[in-house]
Amino acid sequence: MLRPVLGADRRDARELPRRPPGVSTEAPGHGDRQEQRREASADRLRRALAELICEQGYSATTNAQIGERAGYSRNMVRDRYGTKDALLLDVFEHALTTLAPDRGGRPGNGRERAVRTVDLIRRLAETEPTTQRALNVVTLEGAAADHPLAGVARAAIDRFYAVVAAAVVEGIADGSVRSDLDVEAELQLLRIRITGSGFVDAARLSARSPAERIAALCRDLDERLRP
Amino acid sequence: MTERLTQAQRRAESTERLHRAFAELVCEQGYVLTTAAEIGERAGYSRNMVRDRFGSKEALFFDFTIATFLRPQRRSAAEGGTGLDRVLRMVDDVRTQAERDPVSLRASYVIMFESVVEGHPLSKPVLGGLATHTDRRARHLADGIADGSIRPDLDPRTEAELMLAEGMGIAYDDVVGLSGRPLPALLIFWRAEVEVRLAPRATRAGAPGPDG
Numbered sequence: 001m002l003r004p005v006l007g008a009d010r011r012d013a014r015e016l017p018r019r020p021p022g023v024s025t026e027a028p029g030h031g032d033r034q035e036q037r038r039e040a041s042a043d044r045l046r047r048a049l050a051e052l053i054c055e056q057g058y059s060a061t062t063n064a065q066i067g068e069r070a071g072y073s074r075n076m077v078r079d080r081y082g083t084k085d086a087l088l089l090d091v092f093e094h095a096l097t098t099l100a101p102d103r104g105g106r107p108g109n110g111r112e113r114a115v116r117t118v119d120l121i122r123r124l125a126e127t128e129p130t131t132q133r134a135l136n137v138v139t140l141e142g143a144a145a146d147h148p149l150a151g152v153a154r155a156a157i158d159r160f161y162a163v164v165a166a167a168v169v170e171g172i173a174d175g176s177v178r179s180d181l182d183v184e185a186e187l188q189l190l191r192i193r194i195t196g197s198g199f200v201d202a203a204r205l206s207a208r209s210p211a212e213r214i215a216a217l218c219r220d221l222d223e224r225l226r227p
Numbered sequence: 228m229t230e231r232l233t234q235a236q237r238r239a240e241s242t243e244r245l246h247r248a249f250a251e252l253v254c255e256q257g258y259v260l261t262t263a264a265e266i267g268e269r270a271g272y273s274r275n276m277v278r279d280r281f282g283s284k285e286a287l288f289f290d291f292t293i294a295t296f297l298r299p300q301r302r303s304a305a306e307g308g309t310g311l312d313r314v315l316r317m318v319d320d321v322r323t324q325a326e327r328d329p330v331s332l333r334a335s336y337v338i339m340f341e342s343v344v345e346g347h348p349l350s351k352p353v354l355g356g357l358a359t360h361t362d363r364r365a366r367h368l369a370d371g372i373a374d375g376s377i378r379p380d381l382d383p384r385t386e387a388e389l390m391l392a393e394g395m396g397i398a399y400d401d402v403v404g405l406s407g408r409p410l411p412a413l414l415i416f417w418r419a420e421v422e423v424r425l426a427p428r429a430t431r432a433g434a435p436g437p438d439g
Binding site for chain 1: 337339388
């Protein structure tokens with residue numbers, strides 16, 4: 001659902017292919033075992049990058065370090081993904097698609113779907129805390145205008161809030177969200193709370209865990225949307 | 228008049244130009260990727276100017292921070308009024324800064340964001356400064372609860388952390404341009420939200436908090 005774009009214009013983010021070449025799940029003519037091995041090695045590379053981002057940031061991390069941390073050669077990232085940026089895109093993509101809000105249908109009303117979408121961040125924080133922290137760090141590290149990471153987080157954030165906004169509007173239509181809600185103002189508040197929470201967590205400025213903080217924001221969102 | 232500048236005036240002017248060049252370059256490419264030589268050249272001086280004047284890029288950062296933020300804040304006499312007044316004044320101080328010098332403010336935001344990276348040279352002072360700022364806000368909130376200007380069922384620490392998150396979310400919006408709204412407008416929006424949230428029950432617009 002969320003496909004962040006590296007190096008794209010920050011106001012006109014174009015989509016890139018979902019997966020970089022070399023990690024296709026549709027390689028024809030090969031057995032399941034080879035496919036499993038490919039997925040396992042992609043997983044180890046994603047984990048290695050996430051760990052290294054948490055330890056030293058994205059800019060300071062090299063392809064060789066990622067390959068070695070994952071238990072492969074120094075050339076593994078280049079061979080499989082071409083560039084570190086392509087691997088980072090896969091980390092974003094993988095984290096967010098495996099947690100897609102409406103897999104297997106769209107149960108619940110609009111308000112519930114809006115809250116459930118935000119709750120994905122809490123689930124990511126609980127199931128993959130290293131990945132969640134790494135995504136926060138990358139988002140902040142690349143905030144400067146001409147930074148090579150500019151556009152990555154922006155594209156992901158725009159997509160995420162488009163999903164929440166659609167659910168809120170559906171909620172007004174189905175009666176689960178109060179009809180006098182200022183949707184734009186509510187989303188603005190939600191966005192500053194969540195992006196700012198990412199900073200507070202990455203900077204370790206709160207005694208509460210990221211999951212606790214997002215859970216509190218979800219409860220508050222539910223209250224604010226109720227008729 | 229072609230009066231020659233005194234040495235003190237020349238020094239003040241070059242400091243101002245170095246601060247400006249520093250802020251611009253940090254906004255463009257971040258603190259880590261900006262070199263002392265680039266700052267000197269952007270300011271119209273030699274590549275060695277930052278080193279000659281300040282000793283290092285880090286020393287320039289501290290000089291910039293004191294001149295841009297700490298001195299003006301001290302002048303705002305933040306201790307008067309009710310607890311609520313003081314909490315809101317912290318928001319207003321940022322808006323004053325956003326209107327007076329948006330580039331310097333944005334540069335400081337970029338540095339705050341970068342400093343979450345492990346091993347960032349400014350992590351300790353920058354994140355320590357934010358922790359102090361949050362402690363002060365929690366004290367103002369507690370004072371406001373005691374003097375009746377803030378609703379009594381709030382936990383000052385939780386609210387101070389929420390306000391820190393919201394403030395940093397606004398900073399991120401400003402740096403990345405998420406909403407396209409200018410920073411002063413975002414701060415006015417936020418202040419109104421905070422004012423409603425903190426008001427004692429009797430004067431609130433009927434909206435109960437998430438826990439009550």
